[in-house]
Amino acid sequence: MSDFDKMLDCRAAEAEDIIKSFLPAEEGYQKKVIEAMNYSVMAGGKRIRPVLMLEMFKIFSGKDKDLVAPFAAAIEMIHTYSLVHDDLPAMDNDEYRRGRKTTHVVYGAGMATLAGDGLLNYAYETALKVFLCKTNTDPFDGDISDRRAKALEILARKAGIYGMVGGQCADIEAEGKAAAASEELIFIHENKTAAMLESSMMIGAILAGADKKALDDIEQAARKIGVAFQIQDDVLDVTGDEAELGKPIGSDEKNEKTTYVTLHGLEESKEEVRKLSDEAASILSKYDGSEEFLIPLVKWMISRQK
Template sequence: MNFKEELKQKTARAEQVIASFLPKEEGFAKHMAEAMNYSMRAGGKRLRPVFMAEMYELLGGTGEVIRPFMAAMEMIHTHSLIHDDLPALDNDEYRRGKKTTHVVFGESAAILAGDALLNYAYETAFRAFDLAKGEKELRRTARALEILGEKTGIKGMLGGQGADVENDGKPLSKDMLDFIYENKTSALIEASLMIGAVLAGTEDMVKIEKIGSCIGLAFQIQDDILDVTSSREELGKPVGSDAKNNKTTYVTLEGIEKAGEEVKRRTEMAIELLDDLPGEKEFLKELFLSLCTRRK
């Protein structure tokens, strides 16, 4: 099987898992569930749950305990996108090729849908306890929840978003930009790989976390490049939004050529670290490389 076909199958599997955990659109909270599900069903790469499942299987994990975490991770990621697109932040009208949540449902509904998705993500992750088999897997599930909480909170994604908003439109040092990228983007990728590893029984997280950091930064820098070089039709969201919002990016600091070199360097570093892990790694290697050259 070639990489594209394998990626298609793994993404479809992630889609099925995510769909199985979405809230029902019923009762007095039906409208909120519709807004939550609209964004969750808008498509996307499903990169984080694919990473999580792949690391889990790479390190010998079997069973269903990974499933709630896969869905929870995508809910947290989607929550961040809903809020990023709001008028108070990036004020974008398109995401994943569709109208953004606040455009379709209104600003107040989008704020609440984002909040609800973040909370519902943890409700979903807690369901892993029902699927855990034996004391060891229960302990692994608890550790995975610790990682999920830390990497998505003030020490991770939300901390990075906070720093990003506070410094919006201001000149940034490279250290500050790295902090924002490490937390706003890399933290969820780190968490995805680490949760997959923890649930598979791996205890040494240093190397796994570093792989996620490298790939997360490479992914975000490539996003900076695409914001300058791509089109809305190709990217699925408005281009030029960084310039519109006077944002400091790797492109504005280093230029497109050096930014591209940094994407390559960090991707190669992630692959070197991945080579030290056991198991069949070709798919993950190809996925890392594809992110380095993606056009959307």
Template sequence: MNFKEILDARTEEVFHAVEKYLPPVEGHQATVLSAMDYSVRAGGKRLRPMLMEETYRLFGGEGKEIEPFMAAIEMIHTSSLIHDDLPCMDNDTLRRGLPTVWVKFGYDMAVLAGDGLLMYSMETAAKALSMTDRPDLIARCMGILAEKTGIYGMIGGQTADVELSGKPVSREQLDFIYRLKTGALVEASMVIGAILGRADEKEINLVEKMASAIGLAFQIQDDILDVTSNEGVLGKPVLSDEKNHKTTYVTLEGMNKAKQDVERISEEAVSCLHELSGKNQFLEDLIRMLVNREK
């Protein structure tokens, strides 16, 4: 199989691991559960749980303890997309080729679905406690998950992004937004994979550095695609950043430098990977794929 076929197969495997932890759509709160279920099942690259599992495997991890965290990180990521699409944020009506949650279920249910996924993610992660002989490592990973999601992570980055929309943004401010809004969940994914794979502290720090580079490269490529791609390929509106008057890496540095920096930063991530003792060719190919992805 070529890399794309392998990637498609792995994406499906990862989603099967994630969907086992989705709550059943039933009871008096069925509407919000339906919105949560719809948003997670809407598709996507499943990049974060995939990076988590591949990092876990890099260090020899073979158990099921990783799966609740894979599901949790995908729930958190999906919750952020639900909220990003709201009229008060990016006001987008299409996500992954489907109506966004607020369009399909209403503004109120979209807010609650995002909140519901965010809280259910921690409930899900806690299920790993019964799957391991190292509950201390699970507790550490739950702390990382909360920190990288909250005000010192994704939500902190989203806050700065919203407040600076339509205003002049410096490179320092943009780096802060990208490091937290996008990079934090990638860091959480890979660091949790390393910890549960029993990596040592030096290796964990190197994994976090690698993940930070991957997150930055991924976001810059997103900025590029927002200008160069089309709605049919992306499955969401293009020129969304321009519509919302947002400064991006492309508007700040120019298209040519943005493309060069994606490649350079991705190579930095691969260099970190090569410094680690384990070997995972699929993980290396996955990192390189981020440079050339079209959606």
């Protein structure tokens, strides 16, 4: 195992512990939906979004992890809810994710829908716990001076109609088209995928004390990472191994989705992934500590084979 793999496993385990600590107890008349929520969240994975958030908090010299922990858990809940809904029969109708049955297969479409709804709402309940933290924060030099309030605004906006939900809407609208416009596809990638990576990295930085200029840099870098990540996902949907990916390949073609690969071909798609990756790394390299783990993580995310 490489040094990077060891660091990633260590940071993923830290994120996992944080997430577990905020999960709701499986009890009461609503027990079944909570079971479905927890089943969904605990499906495994590298916890990339909370890991990115915690790493940005570290790079900008954040001290009290009680300040960032509620957001680290919340971002994974929001990401998970989006996957639960994405897998539903009315959406992509996928039966496996990360090598195990999707939530709607185990609990039914109705309960899976509720589990997604529950996770989204519970994410905000969790994030609001930041106001119980006694650590004081310096004012932010942006449009909202309270760093905790600004972090909540970023979390909500990037997950909503001007972020992930908006991207998902455009993605559905593009289904069945002979060819979606290239700019439409980039909009989908920037919002459906990149917005939540932007949220993760920006929240970690702002809670640790980053100024507006740094926050703008991070948003730009994260957008490039997110678009490259999704293009790589498009590539893997064509070239990947189903056993290694833990989900069926060819789902884009099945759902008549226009992807970067269908518009530009495999080789151009791979080159765009490399270009965006290099541009993101160049932006992040301005910040001390980014070379140790953050930039290798970005490279790993974008060059992944599963």
